[in-house]
Amino acid sequence: MHSKHWISALALTAGLAMGGFVASDSAQAQTTVRIAWYSDGNEGEVLTDLLKRFEAQNKDIKVVLDQVPYKAITENLPVQLASGQGPDIARVVDLGGVARYALDLRPHLKDAAYWEKNFGPFLPWMRPEGDAKAITGFMTQLTVSGPFVNKTLFEQAGIALPGPKTSWEEWGKTVKEVAAKVQAPFPLAMDRSGHRFFSVAISEGAKVFDAKGEPAVIDDGFKRGAKLVYDWHNAGVMKKELWGSVSGTAYRGANDEFKNAQVVMYQSGSWQIAQFDKTVGDAFDWIAVPAPCGAGACSGMPGGAGLVAIKTTKSPEAVAKVMEYLASEPVLSEFYARSLFVPGHLGIAAKGLDYQGASPHAKAALKVFSDQVAQLSPVAYQLQGYTSNRVIFNAVISRLGQAISGEGSLDEAYKRIESDIAQQIAERKK
Amino acid sequence: MASDAPIPAAQPERAGAASLLAAPLALPMRLIDWPMQGLQRLIGERRMAYVFLLPNLGFFSLFVFLPLVINFIFSVTGGAGLFPSERPYVGAQQYAYLFDCGSFLDASSCREDHFWRGVANTARFTIFQVTAMVLFSLLTAVVLNMKIRARGFFRAVYFFPVLLSPVVVALTWKWILQRDGLLNAAITSLGGERILFLVDPSWAMFWVVFVSIWAHMGFYTLILLAGLQAIPADLYEAAEMDATPRWRVFWRITLPLLWPNMIVVIVLALIRGVQTFDEVFVLTGGGPGTATLMVVHYIYETAFANQVQNFGLAAAASVVLGVVLFALTLLQLAASRRKGAA
Numbered sequence: 146m147h148s149k150h151w152i153s154a155l156a157l158t159a160g161l162a163m164g165g166f167v168a169s170d171s172a173q174a175q176t177t178v179r180i181a182w183y184s185d186g187n188e189g190e191v192l193t194d195l196l197k198r199f200e201a202q203n204k205d206i207k208v209v210l211d212q213v214p215y216k217a218i219t220e221n222l223p224v225q226l227a228s229g230q231g232p233d234i235a236r237v238v239d240l241g242g243v244a245r246y247a248l249d250l251r252p253h254l255k256d257a258a259y260w261e262k263n264f265g266p267f268l269p270w271m272r273p274e275g276d277a278k279a280i281t282g283f284m285t286q287l288t289v290s291g292p293f294v295n296k297t298l299f300e301q302a303g304i305a306l307p308g309p310k311t312s313w314e315e316w317g318k319t320v321k322e323v324a325a326k327v328q329a330p331f332p333l334a335m336d337r338s339g340h341r342f343f344s345v346a347i348s349e350g351a352k353v354f355d356a357k358g359e360p361a362v363i364d365d366g367f368k369r370g371a372k373l374v375y376d377w378h379n380a381g382v383m384k385k386e387l388w389g390s391v392s393g394t395a396y397r398g399a400n401d402e403f404k405n406a407q408v409v410m411y412q413s414g415s416w417q418i419a420q421f422d423k424t425v426g427d428a429f430d431w432i433a434v435p436a437p438c439g440a441g442a443c444s445g446m447p448g449g450a451g452l453v454a455i456k457t458t459k460s461p462e463a464v465a466k467v468m469e470y471l472a473s474e475p476v477l478s479e480f481y482a483r484s485l486f487v488p489g490h491l492g493i494a495a496k497g498l499d500y501q502g503a504s505p506h507a508k509a510a511l512k513v514f515s516d517q518v519a520q521l522s523p524v525a526y527q528l529q530g531y532t533s534n535r536v537i538f539n540a541v542i543s544r545l546g547q548a549i550s551g552e553g554s555l556d557e558a559y560k561r562i563e564s565d566i567a568q569q570i571a572e573r574k575k
Numbered sequence: 576m577a578s579d580a581p582i583p584a585a586q587p588e589r590a591g592a593a594s595l596l597a598a599p600l601a602l603p604m605r606l607i608d609w610p611m612q613g614l615q616r617l618i619g620e621r622r623m624a625y626v627f628l629l630p631n632l633g634f635f636s637l638f639v640f641l642p643l644v645i646n647f648i649f650s651v652t653g654g655a656g657l658f659p660s661e662r663p664y665v666g667a668q669q670y671a672y673l674f675d676c677g678s679f680l681d682a683s684s685c686r687e688d689h690f691w692r693g694v695a696n697t698a699r700f701t702i703f704q705v706t707a708m709v710l711f712s713l714l715t716a717v718v719l720n721m722k723i724r725a726r727g728f729f730r731a732v733y734f735f736p737v738l739l740s741p742v743v744v745a746l747t748w749k750w751i752l753q754r755d756g757l758l759n760a761a762i763t764s765l766g767g768e769r770i771l772f773l774v775d776p777s778w779a780m781f782w783v784v785f786v787s788i789w790a791h792m793g794f795y796t797l798i799l800l801a802g803l804q805a806i807p808a809d810l811y812e813a814a815e816m817d818a819t820p821r822w823r824v825f826w827r828i829t830l831p832l833l834w835p836n837m838i839v840v841i842v843l844a845l846i847r848g849v850q851t852f853d854e855v856f857v858l859t860g861g862g863p864g865t866a867t868l869m870v871v872h873y874i875y876e877t878a879f880a881n882q883v884q885n886f887g888l889a890a891a892a893s894v895v896l897g898v899v900l901f902a903l904t905l906l907q908l909a910a911s912r913r914k915g916a917a
Contacts (some may be wrong), residue, residue: 205694220879227657242882330754352603386754391860392868393876410796535882543689550864552681561688569883571625575654 175207177323179194180452181232183215185552187418188484192471195480199470206463210399226455233458233530234467236285238450240270241532247271247281250457254280263492266398270530271451280485282453283472283487285480289514289521290344290414290445291436294314295329297429298409302326306434313345313373313437317382320409327409330384333377335412337387337546339538340446344412346347347522350441353537354527360566362537363559366441371555372547378549389550394539403431414448415514419485422507436517444522447529449489458517487514494518540565549557643897649890655883659759660885669891690892692865693873696780700855700869701848704784708844709837712792716799717829729799734793744790749773752782752858776866779859783867787854791847795840802836803829835910842907849899870896 146432182189189212194206211232213221218237225231226246237243251257257280260268264283271281299306302323307316317333324332335341343351348368377383387397394510403411405425418433425431436445452471454464474492481488488494489552494515500508529536548558615623635853652662677684682691697916702754719730736744751757752772759769772778806829814824830837852871861868861876870892878889 223884224657224879239882385863386771389863391773391862392865392872393861394880395860395862397860533882541879546862547864550862550866552864552866557683564686569881569885572653572885572887573655573883575665 147495149448154238176460177204177207177209178234178458178460178463178467179209179211179232180467181211181213181235181448183213183216183218183236185215185416186423186484191480191483193422195471195476196467199467203466203470206466208467226457229457231455231457233460233464234282234452234454236450236452238448239535240451240453241530241534243453244271244273244281246455246457247273247279248454248458248461249276249281250465250468251280253277254469254548255462262290262470263474263490265453265491266526267449271453274532281481282451282468283477284449285452286416286449286484286486286520287447287489288416288449289447289487289517290340290412290416291514291517292434293411293510294411294432294434295403295406295409295411295416295429296432298323298327298329298406300430300530308442309435310438313439314347315376316437317373317380321382323409329409331376331382331386331399331402331408332382333410333412334402334408335374335383336399336414337391337395337397337498339535339541340414340448341412342370342393342541342545343525343528343538344436344444344446345373345439347444347446347524348436348442348527349373349439351524354531358527360403360531360533360537360570362541362566363563366439368555368559371558373567374545375549385550388546392546393543395542397446414445415487415511416449418507418510418514421481421486421510422504425506426504431506431510433512433513436520442522442524443520443527445517445520446525447518447521451489453480470473485511487511487518524558533573536566536569536573540569611679618855631655646890646893646897649886652888653887655885657792657886665887670895672888672894673891682871687888689865689868689873689876690870693868693870696866696868697849697851697870699780700784700787700851700867701736701845703780704787704848705844707784708788708792708795709841711788712795712799712840713833713837715792715796716803717825718804719796719800733796737793737884739790741742741790741853742857744786745854748782748786748789749858773859773864776863779867783855783859786858787848787851789842790854794842798840798843799833799836802833806832842910846900846903846907849896849903852914 163529164386182192189210192195192243195211200206200208216239218235222231222235222237223239223242226235226243235243250260250271254260258488260280260283264280267284267287268280269277272279273281277472278389294306294308304319304323304326306317311319322334323329324551344355346367347353349369350364351370352364352366353360353362354523355361365431374383374388378385378389391397398413399408399411400413400417400420402408404421406488408430415433421431436443452468454461454468458464467537471480472490474490477488478493480486481490481493482498482500483502485507498511500511503511531537544558544561544565547553547561548555606629612625618626633878648659649662651666652659653665653668654662656662657700662778673690676688676691679685679691682688682695685691713735719726719733723729749756753759754769755770756772756773760906763769770778772782783913810828810832811824812826819827852875854870855867855869856875859867874889874892877885877892
């Protein structure tokens with residue numbers, strides 16, 4: 146009896162081992178490329194479709210798409226990369242922070258000039274500090290911070306929509322009137338994010354850097370922007386649920402409130418279009434409006450997510466092949482069009498994209514944001530390209546949030562912002 | 576008697592399945608048996624206990640002691656590197672930075688004000704939460720120990736929140752407490768004004784304490800209930816025969832005999848209070864401002880949420896927190912020994 150069981154156990158073990166051997170033998174023929182990816186809308190589904198086509202054309206490469214939360218990209222990925230255990234390719238938003246782990250694709254690309262020509266202005270955002278030539282990735286989406294407006298609430302209130310070049314102060318007053326008339330709880334909502342705040346601050350004249358290109362964040366323009374946001378909270382134009390309700394660097398958005406028609410004006414950005422198109426539908430008229438103005442400019446903040454090759458990859462050739470496929474004009478056109486993204490490819494942007502399947506609302510909003518790209522302040526581009534920009538963003542969110550919630554004055558917040566930035570940059574340089 | 580009882584015959588199918596599963600283990604066990612017998616002859620039977628403890632001690636060293644040592648090494652290094660070899664030695668600089676304060680009672684006078692706000696909030700939270708938790712747990716245990724109707728049901732109800740994940744607890748309460756949450760719906764339907772519970776600093780701290788008590792009270796109630804059930808019934812019978820008032824029975828019999836359990840509950844609740852993070856992080860995100868920012872949340876933010884992940888400063892703060900927890904653990908050990916002696 147016992148010997149029978151021994152034989153069965155041995156047979157089972159041998160069978161499993163043989164199966165594993167056969168499986169590993171067939172897998173050896175393929176190179177696996179892992180991509181760490183987060184999604185704001187449907188772009189993960191679109192990419193999955195595109196990668197299936199790539200795999201059909203390239204039987205020797207298997208692409209594994211690890212879809213992870215946004216927080217995993219901002220908080221876990223840097224640790225993975227520092228330990229050398231990261232993916233082969235990653236979709237990142239902290240372009241400057243991740244740049245030092247990026248792979249220079251030039252030796253593996255068939256046509257590096259194509260990349261220079263079409264992604265030229267954005268390549269420096271993804272380059273390691275001090276490197277002026279590397280090609281490490283491309284922008285899966287170019288985002289522009291800017292406001293959405295619930296037009297239906299304006300119509301219900303009987304108040305005319307302000308035109309282009311209206312100042313932030315004027316917008317603040319108008320949306321408060323609208324909210325009061327239609328009983329909307331949020332006249333103006335702004336994501337608790339550095340990009341959103343600096344759209345206001347740069348418009349108000351913030352220069353962010355000194356003549357040597359070093360951070361000099363607190364100036365008159367910055368103070369005007371900060372005071373505006375601070376005063377809006379005290380005057381009830383903005384509610385404390387976003388900026389004043391959490392601590393530290395936490396992000397808070399007002400997507401749900403905007404979708405529920407509780408927000409008159411929502412300072413967010415172009416990546417929300419696909420989501421609003423899907424969730425708001427025809428429930429009310431929502432539009433994107435050009436960036437409001439301040440004493441310095443009428444500018445949003447550029448940003449976005451880049452797909453970056455990682456230098457610890459064991460298969461740089463396969464990685465380059467995947468990147469070339471995804472960055473090719475027809476594939477990228479389809480990706481931008483189906484995801485409703487502002488293109489980060491100059492050729493595609495120049496030709497214009499046909500966003501098939503998008504509603505008239507979404508198409509109009511995409512046009513507003515695409516037109517804004519040319520209007521962005523040079524300071525905004527400089528800040529986006531600065532490798533330690535998240536140090537600045539996080540210090541501002543944290544300290545301004547404290548002042549808004551009633552912990553200290555704006556002047557105290559300014560001092561803390563300066564010392565936080567200095568301390569973190571000094572730590573990085575050690 | 577029991578050893579003489581006939582051993583029931585195993586079900587043939589079960590025995591077959593068991594021996595099939597045990598078969599792969601039988602061979603290595605037989606192989607181990609020979610060297611173990613040799614080792615036992617060599618070192619003696621009494622010392623074999625240490626041999627059996629070694630694997631566990633190995634795991635403990637790998638997953639507890641080694642991280643502790645690495646954490647301490649990080650706390651005396653600087654920079655943004657991940658591996659100790661990439662990090663410059665800075666001595667006690669991180670500790671000096673943490674303790675650079677004009678006055679320890681005024682967080683805004685400290686260079687690293689968020690750490691001290693975290694310390695103050697954690698202290699406040701722990702004092703209120705532990706006091707209220709112990710009182711409510713005691714009250715609940717006493718009631719659940721009485722012969723009340725549906726006692727089993729109520730015991731299960733009070734214990735149920737302990738089984739929930741802290742994230743589920745926090746999200747559930749967030750939906751109840753937010754602007755358009757259940758509680759505000761109830762208040763406004765009764766004609767009251769909407770209250771922004773998670774935006775007002777005082778309310779936020781109140782609800783953080785309340786939710787924490789709601790979520791964990793069942794566990795401490797269970798410990799106290801076990802203690803109450805261990806008190807000999809004849810003491811109560813004697814008191815009843817003497818017509819002793821109930822409050823006097825509670826003060827003179829119940830509380831003194833329950834005291835060892837109370838100490839354990841207090842110390843365990845203190846340790847958990849100091850370590851609080853998950854529920855508060857999801858419920859309030861440490862806000863409004865920094866009104867509910869706890870020390871562990873500060874450590875997390877410093878180490879992971881910033882672009883420059885300041886592991887050195889976070890590690891120094893963890894060492895400080897570790898010292899506090901170590902002191903509380905010693906307190907618990909002392910209390911347990913006293914309980915054992917009693």
